[in-house]
Amino acid sequence: MEQSGTSALLQGAVQDIASDVVSALRGGDHVRMSGTMAADDIEGGLALAAVRVLGADLLLPHVLFPTPPAPEVLAVFRRTVEAFPLRPDAAPTVRWSHWAMRRTLLRLDTPLNGPPGMAADPEPDAGWLDDAPWQTLTHQLAVLTPLALPGEDCAVALAARRRPVDVARGFVRAVRRRDWQQAAGAGRWLTLLDGVPDTLGLETGLDFVELMGGTDPRVALQVQAARVVRAAGALV
Amino acid sequence: MTDTRLMHTVGVRALEWLWAHRDGFRLETDVDPEVGFLERFKPVGELALICRVLFREGVAGSRQAELARKLLDHTWRHTLDGGRMLVRGQRIEPMSPIPFEVYLPYKELGYSEPEVERATVLYHRLESWSALELDPTRRLGLAAFQRRFGLTPRPPEAALVAPTWLARRPEPWTVGGHIAYDVTHTVFHLTDWGEHPEALPPDIADYLATWLPVWIDDWLDLKRWDLLGELLVIDACLPRPTLDERAWEGFAAAQQADGAMPAVRGMPEGEPDEVFDMIYHPTLVAAFASVLATSRALSELTHAAP
Known part of the structure; x- marks a missing residue:
């Protein structure tokens, strides 16, 4: 089946970001998001969608190694969490993926919409x-x-x-x-x-x-x- | 666990098809010796082996037992000409183990051709016979047959397990079709075709208990009925068979109304003899898996009874 243009683009963006994460994991380095970050508004939406697909693994190098993420990468991650709020009818895997993203944000950033030290979301x-x-x-x-x-x-x-x-x-x-x-x-x-x-x-x-x-x-x-x-x- | 009747019915129907197509068990007596007179013995030997399992397990209904007996009589008298064809095979190719391998289950069921036995005893004394370069699994099978015949296997059976793929318990994700058939046949030989499940070494039994469910799941989805049938036999040879419901339902559903079991996906097309050659084996395997699984299911019931 031929892929639609959007899903091929999204897939490409996910692959690009995954490549950045692999580089960081191999080098013990920061995630850079080199290709996708230089995007205009429309592609910015694409970047957020791609980060949503990859989920909390975007920041995996910073969870596994004691290095703080680059501020601009953390900002994209935060915007992604905000841009894709959990729907009430979400499947369990989506709930958990969302939970993992919010938890990672809590670890590496100030908590969302709340004072520092806010408790983590309850587990799905x-x-x-x-x-x-x-x-x-x-x-x-x-x-x-x-x-x-x-x-x-x-x-x-x-x-x-x-x-x-x-x-x-x-x-x-x-x-x-x-x-x-x-x-x-x-x-x-x-x-x-x-x-x-x-x-x-x-x-x-x-x-x-x-x-x-x-x-x-x-x-x-x-x-x-x-x-x-x-x-x-x-x-x- | 699967409904015992479902497993049993697969075997009943398979025997009906084999009986209706008994003329497919045929030798090519005028074949060029260079091509190989012995090539067509394999189906006959396999039929005798499976029929022997059927009598041994004692779970066949009267109709099934009658058909098995008639098939054995038919193939012994007509196909093998009362054993003379086995003698002829031994004379054409003395060092081939095939005539002996076909003969053994018939002998165990009461048929006899003294000349085959005389030749077998002689060949067994030859260095050449014990030095034949066979696959490890085949070599293990031949040794088991020698033991059952009353000979002391050369080389000894115990030394033949280690060279098989299964004995090494390799990475289960490397198993493809060819390796899977090696696995099933190693188990057939180690257990004397399901007669002695306890003869399976514990480490091999554990290995199979862990990974067999994956292989069954895979070949069920691939609709490779011939191999799936053999894997279902292996399951029935384990200390705790799963008698997997999904696999048995898929297997039973693949069987045709007349009892034929296609090898892969659906029924092949072609001349009757060609079709026979393509599906006699999966159909025999269906009978084999059915009788062993039924037997194990009934044993479980007996053990479970207060």
Whole structure:
């Protein structure tokens, strides 16, 4: 199916920003948003939409490394959170993605619409994950990779922690189907979980995913995040 | 868990198709020896193996058991000419294990051709036979057959497990169609075609319990019924079979009204013999998976009973 012009543009913008995040993760540097930031008003809207797609992972390098984000990047992130308020009928993954963005903002910026020190938003419900078959569980977790962080103890992370074998199965399924983005996302989660079967071969699996799908910056982002997380875990 | 009747019915229908198409089990007696007279023995041997499983498990209905017996009689008397065709095969290609492999299940079911046995005992003494360069899985199978025949396998069976793909328990995401067939056949041989699930080494059983659900899920969605059927057999060989409902429902739905099971997606088109050659195997596998899964489901019921 041919993509509409808008969605192709959006996809391109998401890829550009993902590339910037990958560079920052590799270099331990600031996220620069080099291509997308130099945009006029219309493309500015595109940039916000692209940041919304990528979610809190835009600022992942600044969560994983103790470096503050560049003010202009943080400003775009804040504007994105404001520009896409949560709708009452939003799907659970959208609620969690939004929650993750607001939480990241709270960590790295002054709180939204409130005095400093404002409490974080209450967590959305994550019960749907406990009832999900392993295929669905992995798919949903791969959409929620901004929550795959060391020390994360939100309800989604706890649900993943309860089902390491199921997430590992989902990784295998995604690789078999050549869904590299899902495989990389599942792999990032797996680096955080105890009880992953040794026979999975996670480390070589992530290298394989990168080899096969790494030209997509969104895949590279997840693989690189997994490496950073793994290295952080090795240091602990 | 899947409805036992659904699993059982798949096998009943498969046997009906095999009986109705029994003339498809045919040898090509006038084939050029260079092409290979033995090529067409494989379906006959597989049929005998599956029928033996069916008698062994004792869960076949009377109609199914009758058809299995008639199929064995038919193929022994007509296709194999009372075993003479196996003798002929051994004379054309003495070092091929195929005539022996086809013969064994017939022998276990009471059929006999002394000349095949005499040749087998002789070949077993040859260095050449034990040195044949077979795939590790095939070599393991041949050793198991030698044991069942009453010979001491050369090389010993225990030494033949380690070289198989499955024994190494490799990365499960590397499994493709060819590797998957190696996996299923290793399990067939290790368990004597499902007779001894407990003979599966615990580390292999654990490995399969973890990853088999992924492979079943995948090949179900790909509609690769032949391989899915073999994977469902493997499931029934595990200490705790899942008898996966979604997989069995998909498998049963792929079966045609006359009992034929296509290998991939839908039914192929072509001359009757061509179609037979393409679908006899998945249909046999359907019978095999059905009888083992039914047997395991009934055992679970027995164990669950107060």
